[in-house]
Amino acid sequence: MHLTLLASQFLIGLSVGMTLFVVAAGLTLIFGVLRVINFAHGSLYMLGAFLAYSVASFLGPAGFWPAMLIAPLVVALVSLGIERGLLRFIYDREHLIQILVTYGLVLVFSDLVQIVWGTGFKSLAPPPGLAGYVTVWGAALPRYNLFLFAVGILVAVGLALFLYRTRMGKICRATATDREMVDVLGVRSSRVFAAVFVLGGWLAGLGGALVAPTVSITPGMDVTIIIEAFLVVVIGGLGNVWGALVSSLILGAGESLGVLFLPRLAVAWPFFIAAVILIIKPSGLLKSVW
Amino acid sequence: MLAVEEIHSYYGLSHVLFGVSLSVGEGGITCLLGRNGAGKTTVLRSVAGLTRVRSGRVVFRGETITNTPVHRLVRLGISFVPDNRRIFPDLTVQDNLAVAWAGRPPGAAWTIPMVYGLFPALAPLAGRPGGCLSGGEQQMLSIARALLGSPRLLILDEPTEGLAPLVVRELEDQIRRLKDMGVNILMAEQNLKTALRLSDYCYVLDRGRVRCHGTVAELGRDPEIRTRYLSV
Amino acid sequence: GRTPAAGTGKVLKVGIIDAYSGPASSYAKDALDGFKLGVNEVAANGGPKIDFVTRDDQFNAAKDLSWAKELVMQEHVDVVAGLMNSAGALAVASYADQQKVPFITWESMSAQITGSHGGKYVFAMPPNTTMIGNADAKEMAGLPYTRYWLAGDDYDYGHSVVNSFWAALQKDKPGVQKLGTSWWPVGETNYTPYLNVIRAAKPDVLFAGTGGADMVSFLKAVQASGLNKQMAVLDHTATDPSTLKALGADAPVGVYGTSDYLSYYPATNANKDFVAAFKKAYGHGPGFPALYGYLTARFLGAAVQKAGGVNKTKLAEALSGMTIDSPVGPVTIRAGDHQLETPMFFGRTAVQAGRTTLVMKNPVEIPAAQIMPSLASVLASRKK
Amino acid sequence: MLRVEGITRSFSGFRALAGVGFDAERGRVTAVIGPNGAGKTTLFNVLTGHLKPDGGRILFQNNNIAGAKPHQVFRLGVARSFQLTNVFNRLTVLENVQVALLSRAGRSGSLSRGSLSECAARARELLDRVGLDGWAGQNAGRLSYGDQKLLEIGMALAGRPELLLLDEPTAGMSPEETAATAGLIRRLPGEGVTVLFTEHDMDLVFGLADKIVVLNQGLCIAQGPPDEVRAIAAVQKAYLGVEA
Amino acid sequence: MVRPAGLFSSNAGVTAPGPYGGAWPSVGAGAVLLFLPAVLPDYYLYLMAGIFVAALLAVSLNFILGYGGLLQLSQATFYGAGGYAAALVLTRTGLPFWVVLPAGPLTAGVLALVTGWFCVRLRRLYFGMLTLALGQLVWALAGRWYAFTGGDNGISPIPLPGFLSSPRGGYYLALVVMLASLAVLYRLVRSPFGLTLQAIRDNPVRAAGVGIDVQKHQLTAFVVSGLFAGLAGVLHVVVAGSVDPSLLDWTKSAEVLIMLLLGGMATFIGPAVGAAILVLLSMVLGVYTGYWLLVLGLILVVLALFLPQGIVGFLEERLSEKNPADRAVR
Numbered sequence A: 001m002h003l004t005l006l007a008s009q010f011l012i013g014l015s016v017g018m019t020l021f022v023v024a025a026g027l028t029l030i031f032g033v034l035r036v037i038n039f040a041h042g043s044l045y046m047l048g049a050f051l052a053y054s055v056a057s058f059l060g061p062a063g064f065w066p067a068m069l070i071a072p073l074v075v076a077l078v079s080l081g082i083e084r085g086l087l088r089f090i091y092d093r094e095h096l097i098q099i100l101v102t103y104g105l106v107l108v109f110s111d112l113v114q115i116v117w118g119t120g121f122k123s124l125a126p127p128p129g130l131a132g133y134v135t136v137w138g139a140a141l142p143r144y145n146l147f148l149f150a151v152g153i154l155v156a157v158g159l160a161l162f163l164y165r166t167r168m169g170k171i172c173r174a175t176a177t178d179r180e181m182v183d184v185l186g187v188r189s190s191r192v193f194a195a196v197f198v199l200g201g202w203l204a205g206l207g208g209a210l211v212a213p214t215v216s217i218t219p220g221m222d223v224t225i226i227i228e229a230f231l232v233v234v235i236g237g238l239g240n241v242w243g244a245l246v247s248s249l250i251l252g253a254g255e256s257l258g259v260l261f262l263p264r265l266a267v268a269w270p271f272f273i274a275a276v277i278l279i280i281k282p283s284g285l286l287k288s289v290w
Numbered sequence B: 001m002l003a004v005e006e007i008h009s010y011y012g013l014s015h016v017l018f019g020v021s022l023s024v025g026e027g028g029i030t031c032l033l034g035r036n037g038a039g040k041t042t043v044l045r046s047v048a049g050l051t052r053v054r055s056g057r058v059v060f061r062g063e064t065i066t067n068t069p070v071h072r073l074v075r076l077g078i079s080f081v082p083d084n085r086r087i088f089p090d091l092t093v094q095d096n097l098a099v100a101w102a103g104r105p106p107g108a109a110w111t112i113p114m115v116y117g118l119f120p121a122l123a124p125l126a127g128r129p130g131g132c133l134s135g136g137e138q139q140m141l142s143i144a145r146a147l148l149g150s151p152r153l154l155i156l157d158e159p160t161e162g163l164a165p166l167v168v169r170e171l172e173d174q175i176r177r178l179k180d181m182g183v184n185i186l187m188a189e190q191n192l193k194t195a196l197r198l199s200d201y202c203y204v205l206d207r208g209r210v211r212c213h214g215t216v217a218e219l220g221r222d223p224e225i226r227t228r229y230l231s232v
Numbered sequence C: 001g002r003t004p005a006a007g008t009g010k011v012l013k014v015g016i017i018d019a020y021s022g023p024a025s026s027y028a029k030d031a032l033d034g035f036k037l038g039v040n041e042v043a044a045n046g047g048p049k050i051d052f053v054t055r056d057d058q059f060n061a062a063k064d065l066s067w068a069k070e071l072v073m074q075e076h077v078d079v080v081a082g083l084m085n086s087a088g089a090l091a092v093a094s095y096a097d098q099q100k101v102p103f104i105t106w107e108s109m110s111a112q113i114t115g116s117h118g119g120k121y122v123f124a125m126p127p128n129t130t131m132i133g134n135a136d137a138k139e140m141a142g143l144p145y146t147r148y149w150l151a152g153d154d155y156d157y158g159h160s161v162v163n164s165f166w167a168a169l170q171k172d173k174p175g176v177q178k179l180g181t182s183w184w185p186v187g188e189t190n191y192t193p194y195l196n197v198i199r200a201a202k203p204d205v206l207f208a209g210t211g212g213a214d215m216v217s218f219l220k221a222v223q224a225s226g227l228n229k230q231m232a233v234l235d236h237t238a239t240d241p242s243t244l245k246a247l248g249a250d251a252p253v254g255v256y257g258t259s260d261y262l263s264y265y266p267a268t269n270a271n272k273d274f275v276a277a278f279k280k281a282y283g284h285g286p287g288f289p290a291l292y293g294y295l296t297a298r299f300l301g302a303a304v305q306k307a308g309g310v311n312k313t314k315l316a317e318a319l320s321g322m323t324i325d326s327p328v329g330p331v332t333i334r335a336g337d338h339q340l341e342t343p344m345f346f347g348r349t350a351v352q353a354g355r356t357t358l359v360m361k362n363p364v365e366i367p368a369a370q371i372m373p374s375l376a377s378v379l380a381s382r383k384k
Numbered sequence D: 001m002l003r004v005e006g007i008t009r010s011f012s013g014f015r016a017l018a019g020v021g022f023d024a025e026r027g028r029v030t031a032v033i034g035p036n037g038a039g040k041t042t043l044f045n046v047l048t049g050h051l052k053p054d055g056g057r058i059l060f061q062n063n064n065i066a067g068a069k070p071h072q073v074f075r076l077g078v079a080r081s082f083q084l085t086n087v088f089n090r091l092t093v094l095e096n097v098q099v100a101l102l103s104r105a106g107r108s109g110s111l112s113r114g115s116l117s118e119c120a121a122r123a124r125e126l127l128d129r130v131g132l133d134g135w136a137g138q139n140a141g142r143l144s145y146g147d148q149k150l151l152e153i154g155m156a157l158a159g160r161p162e163l164l165l166l167d168e169p170t171a172g173m174s175p176e177e178t179a180a181t182a183g184l185i186r187r188l189p190g191e192g193v194t195v196l197f198t199e200h201d202m203d204l205v206f207g208l209a210d211k212i213v214v215l216n217q218g219l220c221i222a223q224g225p226p227d228e229v230r231a232i233a234a235v236q237k238a239y240l241g242v243e244a
Numbered sequence E: 001m002v003r004p005a006g007l008f009s010s011n012a013g014v015t016a017p018g019p020y021g022g023a024w025p026s027v028g029a030g031a032v033l034l035f036l037p038a039v040l041p042d043y044y045l046y047l048m049a050g051i052f053v054a055a056l057l058a059v060s061l062n063f064i065l066g067y068g069g070l071l072q073l074s075q076a077t078f079y080g081a082g083g084y085a086a087a088l089v090l091t092r093t094g095l096p097f098w099v100v101l102p103a104g105p106l107t108a109g110v111l112a113l114v115t116g117w118f119c120v121r122l123r124r125l126y127f128g129m130l131t132l133a134l135g136q137l138v139w140a141l142a143g144r145w146y147a148f149t150g151g152d153n154g155i156s157p158i159p160l161p162g163f164l165s166s167p168r169g170g171y172y173l174a175l176v177v178m179l180a181s182l183a184v185l186y187r188l189v190r191s192p193f194g195l196t197l198q199a200i201r202d203n204p205v206r207a208a209g210v211g212i213d214v215q216k217h218q219l220t221a222f223v224v225s226g227l228f229a230g231l232a233g234v235l236h237v238v239v240a241g242s243v244d245p246s247l248l249d250w251t252k253s254a255e256v257l258i259m260l261l262l263g264g265m266a267t268f269i270g271p272a273v274g275a276a277i278l279v280l281l282s283m284v285l286g287v288y289t290g291y292w293l294l295v296l297g298l299i300l301v302v303l304a305l306f307l308p309q310g311i312v313g314f315l316e317e318r319l320s321e322k323n324p325a326d327r328a329v330r
């Protein structure tokens, strides 16, 4: 009995971690290639959730899947606007200046979302096939969590293939270490930057759209995610997608098991885990691109 | 084929080049000499589009290319090998070349097998991350990448810096071979022996200005130049 | 600029501080709408004119206090109102009492506002956490459950509701058993790990103290993991229409909840009129914050009339012990501690034909008298 | 003066130093040469505490300093310059040297401004020596590569070192500056400074060194006076190339 | 020249402070400030006092961030620690106020010593994240320890001695403590210690190479910065009269960081000016618009794009451009 609880708790934790990974993957990708600390990533995530809500409620009962498709794409488009209109002017500025700009965007988005969508609570129902739960080891695992888990794995594999198998991925990795040199070799790094930012934004939007059926969609969900996503990115090794995967899973499983053993510390778990990892491995779990 | 006309360049507020003019003719190796901080790197970077030229012109094959975006220069036939080589450390040798291949201009003549042919030492290293190469290997890779742009003008910034003598020798041979293949070369070089052995024409820079220029033999006639810049 | 007449004139100036941005903003907006409705109604009935200014605190307590100081020192308001953030409400309550400016909270549910931080100038509209706990315990005592799991938001609201519920329940029904407790952070996005642990312990009842936007996520997790089919689930705000509306068909059926106020119950004329007027003004029905915003305006209107002006001390004195008619029947500001005596409603979520959202089925009204904390205990908490 | 015994150091499995041992004698100039990647810089990093050796001993004046922290090594009298320039970019050239002087005097933590002005004169002297006196007020980051290397030597000298390690001190310098730097190095033994340097410029190496240590693939393959080393076939093959 | 530079790596941007900047203007301004209460109404005194508190906090952050090059992302932890210490001493003990004043910074300093001990082993953003994680642990503790800290309800009201309970009293205390602290910090920055700290910021490896115990220096600077942040926390208690966990939260740290960037970290006084601007903006914009976050966000974006060196940094650059002699050696 206790063992099955442990196992199911662990499994749930992994599925929680996977959702975090989808968001953090975009963040670490942007960080790794553009060297921009994009605070507005959480805002894009929030935007993804709100857009998914709007699309789904516009289309009615069959709206879920189109929403999963359209919302991230719209967020990607918004990201393109941000990159072309703003970020590309500050790439060679100090990181703190980039933080300032993206933090400014966070503030702007938080009010914009409220202006556009109002203040009421919003929520989106999972599609019928993903509602309810399956019983695993005596635990009720929501189907939707399993779906998230699968999507997380897909994203991880997709990113791996992209970064290590495609030429574009190789160019991204090259740009990550030396942008000017990529230009010198005739590749337009500014396009690479734009593409990566859009991809990262798309992932943020996807993350937002994906969690929309499990949470209440509110202004403020940007702030909740961004700190945890940053913890993931840093303890995984800045810019390292695999690091982000590993640390998301550790955080997810750690928090979930924490609920079992030390429930009073739930608030502190992510920070506690992050602090312990950083003290043991001062430059993150896996190799950083820095 | 390349004419630099009275360029002035700055780093931030500091004025570094004061009206530098030079030209590179067809079919030779042109060398920039001068003490540290004379502005050699800055001249090369200005030509390669990496440092903004505030005034003056750079003309390449009849076309004004002042401050053209870097990636477009590759399309026009200018490739640049920077002084610190700038290999992508996480990418393998093969992938380093693949990135350059992605940036090649349409109709480029050089292929990856061809550059392996020129630098046979690189072939067995194809799968090794660039960051693990020795200095000499990195230099070869850096030139190999640049060649994939099929340049008409290859710009080399201190190609032999920090290389062991044996490697310097090999590199010289390869540069000479490139020249024979019709690649024009503009380079900065502090290793005088190498510079004197390779160059057809020299410019001596001093504090951001061209001090004098000529063939090695011509320059050697001025005793002051000879002792200050050419004596070994 | 302040004219000397303002202190004695008929125009009452109210400074409102609330969380107009962030996750809690929907409550703040609702309360403000109710307040505006009340202000118009007071004026329409020949009562005094009430002016107001609003300040957004972003749910930050430090901002609350600085806005309160701005409103008092710079805007020279006669009354400070609003405040959802408990920490902010407590700090502002102390400040207002000290400055002798009446302060009315219309959202914060901390029992300490009229308890340890109470005073002559401090007033609270919504049922506080003690009253909520009492109401829940009163009703649960009548049900056949004995094995409880207690859980809630890991902040004052959650802890206070849970503690007062448990204390009251133990009194009302000796022999109940506590199997364990869980505390989750405010803003938690995934309740599945918590519910899994609770489910494994097999209690009869999960009593949860969660509120606001998180309630939506919590109920989603309950629904997704079928917890409501395994045990009784009770949460104070589970039947709140703003939550159920967001959830739509995705809400768990049969969850117990108490409500401060429902637009569809009691089905009295007074309530119907209020709801109709609100709908006419804003296009949707009022939530519970709207009621307290509205009551605040009504009380203030009556107080100005009774005090014959806007003298702050006289206003505070007028408010103390005042009774007015309201959509939920006559309500009184208890003279001893300035906590509003207001009824609560208990019931379960259920599908209702013709509606896309669940409702509270067969609500039971719990009269204020049954849930108010004893005055003695409140006053005892004021002695440090 | 310095005795290195069996130093090993690996980077994730790759053995950069595979048991290096040699001596450097007091008041002499010793050169370490070897092909790119032989492990010279790694050796220097180990000697100055920037890297911890996996094994072996470093005896400096008969104390084992293997594994000591860089700042401790410096205070024992071992100073160095770096292969890639390494100065305090946003401090002025003068301040760069002042920082080193303060540290040597154990006054880095001092709060009195007096100590700053006290060391200013000495700092100018040092700048004068390395030929940077004209640049005192410039931000060090604005110096050219070669000048930064000179500044590095100046900072190293500020430590009044007994042992000075120079990692490719003249790489990137013009012949004229190379000659000046060579002159500087040549005078150091007379002031009681023992010098250990690496360089790929063979004229400089053979012109300056009293002793040459040859590294290849993390191993010391030869050591001795210049003429002896030049004659060794293995050295020629591994490093110098045919004609040298 | 674009170099692959990280946060505060040796080649990072150019806007970190040099060792010199003007102190005399601030002394002059201080004199004016002493006489302001004679003409200003209470609310403005309260506002000004709030600015002094924020200014001290921002300058304390700049000491470690701008001069020390350490990406402290959790300065509010020490601010809050100072505030809580003062609040607890005031509410739970009968000790006189002159004991409270040192209690705050002392607590913050000890906390800085403990957390800094772990943090200085890390570099750049890793350092930042560890400060953040540890800071949030402190925040979580303060927000949940109901019996001791009042949990998320915080502590209010806090009894203050009579002469401090008026806006005027708070104004004077904040002013005097801030000016004195700034003077001390300024001296520190220009001492050999400060110079060494800036050298470490530029290039820690090199600094170790010239015999500097990098971590010891960084830890010392971290503690000093924490001490002054704690002092600012005490002032907050005097000015505001309450404490709650939002004082310790990362959003507060972010706010301080913004103050610093607004004013510019290249100058000593810049962060203080940034603090004044942000405090005023938040109070003024908040009165006139419901969407003040949006406006503030836009202002930040525009400033970052056009005045990346901060407002004071920009002014200073302008002045020295006109007067190149300023750049000469001293």
Ligand SMILES: Nc1ncnc2c1ncn2[C@@H]1O[C@H](COP(=O)(O)OP(=O)(O)OP(=O)(O)O)[C@@H](O)[C@H]1O
Residues within 6 Å of the ligand: B011, B012, B014, B016, B034, B035, B036, B037, B038, B039, B040, B041, B042, B043, B190, D141, D142, D143, D144, D145, D146, D147, D172, D173, D174, E001
């Ligand atoms: N990033 C920079 N910022 C400011 N000034 C710079 C920068 N880089 C170089 N300089 C200045 O520009 C001048 C020319 O430098 P450049 O690098 O072109 O010289 P160089 O001839 O290549 O020298 P070296 O032989 O040392 O490589 C030098 O005086 C140097 O101080």
Ligand SMILES: Nc1ncnc2c1ncn2[C@@H]1O[C@H](COP(=O)(O)OP(=O)(O)OP(=O)(O)O)[C@@H](O)[C@H]1O
Residues within 6 Å of the ligand: B131, B132, B133, B134, B135, B162, D011, D012, D014, D016, D034, D035, D036, D037, D038, D039, D040, D041, D042, D043, D083
């Ligand atoms: N931090 C590191 N991680 C992994 N490998 C390293 C590291 N530092 C050095 N190496 C490897 O160790 C070997 C020795 O490097 P080192 O820098 O000591 O060579 P060197 O003799 O100084 O060469 P050069 O003459 O080119 O400067 C090289 O193969 C290098 O790639």
Ligand SMILES: [Mg+2]
Residues within 6 Å of the ligand: B040, B041, B042, B083, B157, B158, B188, D145
């Ligand atoms: Mg150069």
Ligand SMILES: [Mg+2]
Residues within 6 Å of the ligand: D040, D041, D042, D083, D167
């Ligand atoms: Mg080396």
